[in-house]
Amino acid sequence: MKHLIHIILLLIVSSIANSACTTSPPTIPETLSLDISPSQTTTPQIISTKIPSSPPTFTAEDDPAIGCPFANYPDWETSPYVLPFPVGKTYQVRLSNCSSSYHAEGKNDQFAFDFVMATGTLVTAARAGTVVYIEEKGISRELNNLVVVDHGDNTFAEYMHLKQYGALVKVGDFVEQGDEIGLSGATGLAGYPHLHFIVVEGSWQWPYDGVPVTFSNTSPNPNSLASNTKYTALPYP
Ligand SMILES: [Zn+2]
Numbered sequence: 123m124k125h126l127i128h129i130i131l132l133l134i135v136s137s138i139a140n141s142a143c144t145t146s147p148p149t150i151p152e153t154l155s156l157d158i159s160p161s162q163t164t165t166p167q168i169i170s171t172k173i174p175s176s177p178p179t180f181t182a183e184d185d186p187a188i189g190c191p192f193a194n195y196p197d198w199e200t201s202p203y204v205l206p207f208p209v210g211k212t213y214q215v216r217l218s219n220c221s222s223s224y225h226a227e228g229k230n231d232q233f234a235f236d237f238v239m240a241t242g243t244l245v246t247a248a249r250a251g252t253v254v255y256i257e258e259k260g261i262s263r264e265l266n267n268l269v270v271v272d273h274g275d276n277t278f279a280e281y282m283h284l285k286q287y288g289a290l291v292k293v294g295d296f297v298e299q300g301d302e303i304g305l306s307g308a309t310g311l312a313g314y315p316h317l318h319f320i321v322v323e324g325s326w327q328w329p330y331d332g333v334p335v336t337f338s339n340t341s342p343n344p345n346s347l348a349s350n351t352k353y354t355a356l357p358y359p
Contacts, residue, residue, distance in 0.1 A: 189345030190220035190232055190334065198336035198343045202273075204299060205337050205355040206248045206281060206319050207237070212354040214238045216316065219334065221349045224311070233332030234320035235347055239306040241285050241315045247271060247297040248279050248319065248337075255326065258289040266310025269303050270326045277333060278326035282318035283309050300358065 189195060207213060217236040220227040225234050239245075255270040267284040269291060285307030297303055308315040322330040336346050340353045347353060 188348045189218070190227060192227075193219065193233070193334040193345075195334050195336050195344060195346055198346075199338060199359070201336040201338040203248045203279075203321070203335050203337050204339040204358055205353060206245055206279075206317060207239070207355055208244055208246055209300070209339070209355045209357055211244075212352050213243075214352045215347045215349060218347045218349040218351075230329050231318075231320060231332060233334050234318055237306075237317040237319065239315060239317050241305075241307045242288075243306040243315075243317075244302055245269075245281050245284070245304045245306055245317055247299055247301045247303050248321075249273055250297060250299045251279070253291045253293050253295045253297060253303075254278070256289045256291070256293055258284060258287050260309035261286050262309060263311065266312075267307065268310075271297060271303070272326075276323055278322050280318075280320050280322060280326060280330075282320075283307055283312040283316060285309065 205213075214237070215235055216238050217223060217225045217234075219225065219233050219235070224231045225236070226232065249271070251271040251273040253269060254272045255268070257265065258267045259265060260267040266282055267286065267288060268280055268282040269284065269289050271279045271281075273279065281304055283306065284304045286309065288305035288307055290302045290304050291297060306315060306317045312318070320330075320332050321335045323333045324331055334346060336343050337353075338359050339356045340347075343353075
């Protein structure tokens with residue numbers, strides 16, 4: 123009998139020891155749970171590419187890096203460019219120059235801007251020039267609709283992701299600054315409706331070379347526009 127009690131006591135002690143093992147967090151699960159959280163913060167961006175109706179959730183990665191650190195930005199107050207939407211309107215820049223994703227430093231689109239706009243929003247000419255190219259047959263991802271304007275000084279403005287048949291001009295048209303040129307959309311590589319705007323030099327065709335630009339009709343932008351920031355188009359100077 124004494125022997126049996128001893129065995130039972132041993133069993134109890136060993137079961138307590140086991141349960142202590144399982145309740146105190148071992149090192150490996152702890153590490154695993156820490157590994158999971160950073161990857162969860164990048165998940166919204168992945169999800170956003172599948173949901174074309176709303177802009178993605180911002181992450182720390184996208185926060186204002188204002189401009190490309192190496193770029194020589196022209197004086198914004200005398201810039202020949204205005205915001206590519208009508209005076210009085212306000213839109214948010216989600217990704218600006220040298221931010222992340224396709225706009226990261228060193229990419230062809232490092233000097234591009236993404237203006238968050240609902241599909242069908244009016245896009246206007248940032249600078250006067252001649253329309254040299256239009257694509258507007260795209261419906262979704264398979265084809266990027268765009269309007270390209272030649273400024274006559276070896277630079278071109280590209281207005282991208284327009285909605286299907288969203289071009290309001292035709293090749294050969296001369297547009298004044300502020301003229302209506304298209305309706306925004308989410309065609310091509312657009313995870314959500316926005317206007318991808320970039321000024322390029324030499325050739326407008328991919329792979330192009332972007333140039334740093336500033337805008338004369340909005341709040342001070344000596345290093346151009348900041349990511350995740352709203353800008354209002356003011357009357358032209
Ligand atoms: Zn873009």
